[in-house]
Amino acid sequence: MALSGMRGLSVFISDIRNCQNKEQERLRVDKELGNIRTRFKNEKGLTPYEKKKYVWKMLYIYMLGYDVDFGHMEAVSLISAPKYPEKQVGYIVTSSLLNENHDFLRLAINTVRNDIIGRNETFQCLALTLVGNIGGREFAESLAPDVQKLLISSSCRPLVRKKAALCLLRLYRKNPDVVNVDGWSDRMAQLLDERDLGVLTSSMSLLVALVANNHEAYWSCLPKCVKALERLARNQDIPQEYTYYGIPSPWLQVKTMRALQYFPTIEDPNTRRSLFEVLQRILMGTDVVKNVNKNNASHAVLFEALALVMHLDAEKEMMSQCVALLGKFIAVREPNIRYLGLENMTRMLMVTDVQDIIKRHQAQIITSLKDPDISIRRRALDLLYGMCDVSNAKDIVEELLQYLSTADFAMREELSLKAAILAEKFAPDLSWYVDVILQLIDKAGDFVSDDIWFRVVQFVTNNEDLQPYAAVKAREYLDKPAIHETMVKVSAYILGEYSHLLARRPGCSPKEIFSIIHEKLPTVSTSTIPILLSTYAKILMHTQPSDPELQNQIWAIFRKYESCIDAEIQQRAVEYFALSSKGAALMDIMAEMPKFPERQSALIKKAEDTEADTAEQSALKLRAQQQTSNALVVTDQRPANGTPPVSELRLVKVPSMSNVDHSSADHGVTQENGTLTVVDPQPPEPSADLLSDLLGPLAIEGPPGSAVQSERNLVPGTEGVPNAEDALAIAPVGEQTNTVQPIGNIAERFQALGLKDSGVLYEDPYIQIGIKAEWRAHQGRLVLFLGNKNTSPLVSVQAVILPPSHLKMELSLVPDTIPPRAQVQCPLEVINLRPSRDVAVLDFSYQFGTHVNVKLRLPAVLNKFLQPVSVSAEEFFPQWRSLSGPPLKLQEVVRGVRPMSLAEMANLFNSFRLIVCPGLDPNANNLVASTTFYSESTRAMLCLIRIETDPADRTQLRMTVASGEPTLTFELKEFIKEQLVSIPTVSRGPAPPPPPPPPPTSAPAALSDPGAMLAGLLH
Amino acid sequence: IRFILLQNRQGKTRLAKYYIPLEESEKHKVEYEVHRLVVNRDPKFTNFVEFRTHKVIYRRYAGLFFSLCVDITDNELAYLESIHLFVEILDHFFSNVCELDLVFNFHKVYLILDEFILAGELQETSKRAIIERMGELEKLE
Secondary structure, X not given: OOOOOOHHHHHHHHHHHHOOOHHHHHHHHXXXXXXXXXXXXXXXXXXXXXXXXXXXXXXXHHHOOOOOHHHHHHHHHHOOOOOHHHHHHHHHHHHHHOOOOXXXXXXXXXXXXXXXXXXXXXXXXXXXXXXXXXXXXXXXXXXXXXXXXHHHOOOOOHHHHHHHHHHHHHHHHHOHHHOOHHHHHHHHHHHOOOOOHHHHHHHHHHHHHHHHHOOHXXXXXXXXXXXXXXXXXXXXXXXHHHEEOOEEOHHHHHHXXXXXXXXXXXXXXXXXXXXXXXXXXXXXXXXXXXXXXHHHHHHHHHHHHHHHHHHOOOOHHHHHHHHHHHHHHOOOOOHHHHXXXXXXXXXXXXXXXXHHHHHOOHHXXXXXXXXXXXXXXXXXXXXXXXXXXXXXXHHHHHHHHHHHOOOOHHHHHHHHHHHHHHHHHHOOOHXXXXXXXXXXXXXXXXXXXXXXXXXXXHHHHHOOOHHHHHHHHHHHHHHOOOOOHHHHHHXXXXXXXXXXXXXXXXXXXXXXXXXXXXXXXXXXXXXXXXXXXXXXXXXXXXXXXXXXXXXXXXXXXXXHHOOOOOHHHHHHHHHHHHHHOOOOHHHHHOOOOOOXXXXXXXXXXXXXXXXXXOOOOOHHHHHHHHHOHHHHOOOOOOOOOOOOOOOOOOOOOOOOHHHHHHHHHHHHHHHHHOOOOOOOOOOOOOOHHHHHHHOHHHHOOOOHHHHHHHHHHHOOOOOOOOOHHHHHHHOOOOOOOOOOOOOOOHHHHHHHHHHOOEEEEEEOOOEEEEEEEEXXXXXXXXXXXXXXXOOOOEEEEEEEEEOOOXXXXXXXXXXXXXXXXXXXXXXXXXXXXOOOOOOOXXXXXXXEOEEEEEEEEOXXXXXXXXXXXXXXXXXXXXXXXXXXXXXOEEEEEEOOEOOOOHHHHHHHHHHOOOEEOOOOOOOOOXXXXXXXXXXXXXXXXXXXXXXXXXXOEEEEEEEEEEEOOHHHHHHHHHHHHHHHEOOOOOOOOOOOOOOOOOOOOOOHHHHOOHHHHHHHHHO | OOEEEEEEOOOOEEEEEEOOOOOHHHHHHHHHHHHHHHHOOOOOOOOEEEEOOEEEEEEEEXXXXXXXXXXXXXXXXXXXXXXXXXXXXXXHHOOOOOHHHHHHOXXXXXXXXXXXXXXXXEOOOOHHHHHHHHHHHHHHX
């Protein structure tokens, strides 16, 4: 091999290698740097060869870790050398030493441009490589058109064009505006016809970046991608040099499937069919082979195919094939495949409904949680976290707790955070939740962040039933020797509030409680002492009649801390001493903590904040965002050089209402009492507000009532809501002059939410409104998730509920401003008074540049108040007969039914919680269903439905509905009819539908909201 | 790909290529951390380690570690095999490559890498095309 030698360079490298220690190396390097510096000073004497040699040497020295800043200029200036050898060195060394933010790079921009548009192919390649590797915004703006020209030029060799493709990709990432969508999408499609696989590989990467941002513009590329994939998968016309261990370029296959994942669906049936054939072939045809490289390459393709299948919502059969494959993978010995099996199972959870199948592998996944490889353990933890629900929460959380004692430090914080979240989300009962958190603190106190214990205190405060239990537990932990300081904090807090509930138990007299807590005082840090002081004050307050001995003990402590150097401790000591000398007044001021306003768990936010940044937004995430609102919260992009994920968790503080009303309540109380100094809430440090939520009110607090009152005044819309009939009349009339276009079809979203309990209600470029609902009998609890998608705040946010007369609805406080990229949760309580099909409307507005106002129907619809019940023949028939005719039993022949098979109809009924009871009706063409309806007026009421279909004419049927209440029977009958008859919905086309002829009053914008139109039709 | 590192067991960097702008001090930190992350891993472990908010895909050849830093959503096995392809190319070019070849001819390694990866994406996956291109370039010198 003829390696062109540069003797001076080789000698220098040898010298360095012969250095015995770092000191010698430094001396040698310094000598060389001095030499280079003097040589460059008298530049005239330098031959091009020497320049080249010295610049290479500099790069070598740089690689050793030394500073060579003085040489940047020399490297950059070599770029304009006329001859290839020097130019090459200039380009390569510059792109290694500098990054896009260096000023020197600007000096080169003209030379680089000249090289790109010049006729020397080699120079073009060098210039494209430099720009592709370190080009910044300035390069993007001045060079993009030239690079585009090279990419599509027919006279350039593939060599140049593939570099141009990737160079353009870099420029596009720096500034997406440099690619003009209109002109470029056709060109891009043409590029995908390329025969040269090098150019195709590079172009495919470019396409991935383009479609990740805007798939709409590149629909024409979709069939081409499928063609390219077919060509590869069938090994047609693939040169030998592009097969890797017998597999036609696995990288291009992967890239192509990646690009396809950015298109939401594939509409053309032929394309879809071809693609599924290819995917099926990959899924079935990938075997485990001995050769590691071949095995890896084929599995790289397989895993990408799995991701694509998941994305495309394949048929059930193919999905279960995928789950089966993954199930196999998570049990294999080969660590990489097992890792990917776990990872992809977690992803699968996010997009499809396969939880139950995955649960079967729980034992296997738990084994991986104990794997020696931390990478695998992390994947297993993520998967367990994702697959946890009410049914398996106990098992999984206990498994995590058990593992916590042996887990390595690197994982403990994440582990305890996840365990805490799961315990909170899926607790079958709250006492279990308290147990879990206390165990967590006990086992891994150092890794339990403050948020975790704040949260458990919140729960205990808000649930009276829980308080005695929590107090008992806290007392038990205090008996243990050497408990963690966090445990001291939480037990002291809980016992301060609730130990009087235990007064009759042995070891729980105020005196005993006090002395066991006080034992810990010498061991704790200054941040804990204020909590202990509050606890003492509370104990005093609860000890009625007072115990002089205890009082003296505690007073002595207060007095001791009156001169403490820590301001917080000092203030509390002084105040508590003064207050407790006032006797009865103490009762009012030290009363039990009022309930905390509901808010999203800070923990969950915390977990969501650990999103990583990626070059292209992942297809999976894009999709998840479309599906559930929970995935929305994304914090600002972190700099690429952030600190490790766990420690960089930062609280993104939603302007919780609590902040507002705490401070206002505090001020209010203070003025009324007039005796206290106001402790201002601390300035808004990242976590100070949480702290002040919990700790602040300890020092001064009023009777719980006042907080509630002030809260109520702030709720917008409790007054001034027009009565229900008016409200409904307003809702459908669209006077919406919005210029902001909604994303997705509002009517379809509403309909989907009629069947499921969480999803997106509305989305536009600035905001996403998600909804999550829980229904219990005649009550419902909805949470609106208002997510700001921008990097600047949304202001003048207003949400008013216009309830129909049969629903009582109460929306909690909606903040006026939603901070950038934050999500706010607003709970909404619903009570169903009577049966009715009327729909509640959310009148929502905000300001972002323009004023945006939308009226959205809320999915608090009739079927939400149904509970499935299946009845036997013995129950059904007597009931059916006893409800003998109108108005309790109504019959109607319905025409214009959407044709569907009986099985489909049964599915439809079941999805509305009208449970089909098979076998009750002897006639196979009939269908019998039952359900229980809940409302305040009807209580639980059984409803029975019978459908008689005509196999000869599927568009008509006879329906009979019976219940114990005339309105219910009528409303339910109408409701079912609406579901069966095809409702004129707006077609799915990309263009908005032509306006229907008559209504001249409605503004054009109203037509873009089919939801509003539909609401009009229904009434 | 965010960056590529070639390090020996002692943590000496033999090649470093960054496709994202990083400060010098940050580069040193990254190199130190990545080395610590991969050097003590059991050969029976996965070739993937989470690194900050990204993933490092690495492979060991004798005393040399080849590490790629990629997004967490990227296809791990595809990148793992691209390391191997790169090694095969080096092996072919230097006929039986060893660490010393890479030390004394580090400038060649940069050239080869620039033909293989550009802008953090794979540019060419044909060994032959790259070797031929290197031949062309040598003639120009």
